[in-house]
Amino acid sequence: MKGESIMTELSQAAVERIIKKGGAERISADATETLAILMEEYGIFLAKEAKKMSDHAGRKTLRGSDIQIAAEIFK
């Protein structure tokens, strides 16, 4: 599928823009795919930990502060 990453939720175009922000100009397709997978894994990990925080607080809605606390713990 052109322009879309097959295995992840993130678009190839978005991940390419992020790699360019990191300073690279020439980027192989597998670099984009690899970073997309790693970014999604990181996101799912933080979301799971944040869900524990909102459960613990007795809330049903995940808040930004749950994500923030999860990120601070695993920094």
Added chain:
Amino acid sequence: MKGESIMTELSQAAVERIIKKGGAERISADATETLAILMEEYGIFLAKEAKKMSDHAGRKTLRGSDIQIAAEIFK
């Protein structure tokens, strides 16, 4: 801008799907925005470190293996 994150490259819809993979069902808008920012920061960080790896190898093109090594170092 509805449906799009203002501050990051990642779409709100993609980040919401990632949060749902983490188990949350109800998600506040600021949770999505917070995770999008953290995921992008992580991506830029890894891309910068990967760029150092490709520079060190005397290559002009960033490869998936550069990203992979960067991720292993900072695991």
